[in-house]
Amino acid sequence: MIRTFNLSTFHTICDELAAADADLAGIIDIYGYPPMWSRPNTFETLVHIILEQQVSLASALSALNKLRERIQEITPARVLLLTDEELKACYFSRQKTAYTRYLAEALLSKLIDLEELAALPNDEIRSKLTALKGIGNWTVDVYLMFVLQRADIFPIGDLAAVNALKKVKNIPAGTSKEELAAIAKAWQPYQTVATMLLWHWYLKGRNPAVPFP
Structure with a gap:
């Protein structure tokens, strides 16, 4: 099954993640919902x-x-x-x-x-x-x-997502990528939307004026 998300389901998925994870709920409480970042298939x-x-x-x-x-x-x-x-x-x-x-x-x-x-x-x-x-x-x-709005991707090679995960979850800096990927699996089947919440936290905390993506 190919699981995707769209504008009509995005906030509902954010709410589901927040209900299951207090740290993600905290991001929404402080900064609101993230934008649903998307780009055309070109x-x-x-x-x-x-x-x-x-x-x-x-x-x-x-x-x-x-x-x-x-x-x-x-x-x-x-x-x-x-x-x-x-x-x-x-x-x-x-x-x-x-x-x-x-x-x-x-x-x-x-x-x-x-x-x-x-x-x-x-x-x-x-x-x-x-x-x-x-x-x-x-x-x-x-x-x-x-x-493609595939719903269950955690980009383990993305420094912003990884650093945000460590900070939000208070994870030691030296934690391996394998351990981080395992932690992110708690957000299945919506790791993509959880990552967008992490990026939202990262960008708002660093410089709210920086556009993304």
């Missing part, structure tokens, strides 16, 4: 997620906006017309230039079809996307959570 969205790898959200968005300014519509064909220097001028690193080109070629050649991906189980999506250069588990987690 090449541009995947480029955006690639740009977000290991940099600030603001830096990634700046690069995406610069690319959009240069080519108007971010499509595989238009990106492949750009030279390395043109992409560098859009703040793309050498690695992210290569990853974005590889993704564009995969979509144009039909190696990957985003509409078809949307109908597949999480594990199959992960297998297909991680076969592409530059796409790892964190990128797939964000895609599953924000684009």
Whole structure:
């Protein structure tokens, strides 16, 4: 069964999680419900997620906006017309230039079809996307959570989510990823929505003015 969530169920799921977990209830009490972050199932969205790898959200968005300014519509064909220097001028690193080109070629050649991906189980999506250069588990987690609204993902490679989990649950800093993933399983089958509550806490506590995603 592919379990998803949407705007009509999001607050109900938040309430269910809060009823079972006092720490998540506390986040809602202090900051209210998180936004239901979502993105369209497009090449541009995947480029955006690639740009977000290991940099600030603001830096990634700046690069995406610069690319959009240069080519108007971010499509595989238009990106492949750009030279390395043109992409560098859009703040793309050498690695992210290569990853974005590889993704564009995969979509144009039909190696990957985003509409078809949307109908597949999480594990199959992960297998297909991680076969592409530059796409790892964190990128797939964000895609599953924000684009396909898959309900039961905890992105163990996301520092903000992991740090928020440690703080909210008062977990020792040296706790292993395996132990953290096991703790997050208490939120099944809605680990994605629980993670959005953690991100909400993290962002509000750090700087309420920072947009996300």
